[in-house]
Amino acid sequence: MRIIVAVTGASGSIYGLRLLEKLRSNPAVELHLLVTRTGERTLYLETGRKPAELRALAHFSYSIEDVGARLASGSFPTQAMVVAPCSIRTMSAIASGISSNLLLRAADVTLKERRRLILMVRETPFHLGHLRSMVALTEMGAIIAPPIRILSPAAERPGAGRPQRGPGAGPARPAGPGCPPLGPCSGPLPRSLK
Ligand SMILES: Cc1cc2nc3c(=O)[nH]c(=O)nc-3n(C[C@H](O)[C@H](O)[C@H](O)COP(=O)(O)O)c2cc1C
Secondary structure, eight states: OEEEEEEOSSSOHHHHHHHHHHHHTOTTOEEEEEEOHHHHHHHHHHHOOOHHHHHTTSSEEOOTTOTTSGGGOTTSOOSEEEEEEEOHHHHHHHHHTOOOSHHHHHHHHHHHTTOEEEEEEOOSSOOHHHHHHHHHHHHHTOEEOOOOOOOOGGGGSTTTTSOSSSTTOOSOOOOOTTOOTTSOOOSOOOGGGO
């Protein structure tokens, strides 16, 4: 399976890094990497990793300026493209069909070829223009998947994240300190969330 992973300058470059590590461990996946200039900068600021370390995880990587690379053509078959994290700038450009760099062109190709495009849009709060772009992208077939972390000490426990009802449900999740079963937490954040 051929997957394009793109990393932009939005906060949360760790998501792109972890996604690459995870996909790289699957021998059935061929990874093609695109990183924007701001993506390289944010990666270093947030994780201390250099672009070369990210590129080493992919089978192929491309210069963002190389709009003549094979990812710019629909005749190069790919199965999916994930932008993680996806900045508002990149999301807005994709929504408008602006293809001024290889990442934007590859995303446009992914949409026009009716392949799967997943955008991990990272911003908060959203203004109406952001939301309208997300609606437009959803109408075009993209999947908008912002990273959303549940701030619950109980979610940190082993078994958290499994379905809470029905087949496959784990043991009932107990309320954490200061955290009612179905309500906002009032207690201190666990160490891992600080
Ligand atoms: C440390 C840092 C964090 C940023 N976080 C965000 C963010 O969470 N979301 C966002 O849309 N832009 C964020 N930006 C701004 C983008 O990097 C900027 O809009 C840039 O032009 C995006 O370009 P790109 O889409 O080509 O990577 C951040 C910038 C820096 C330096």
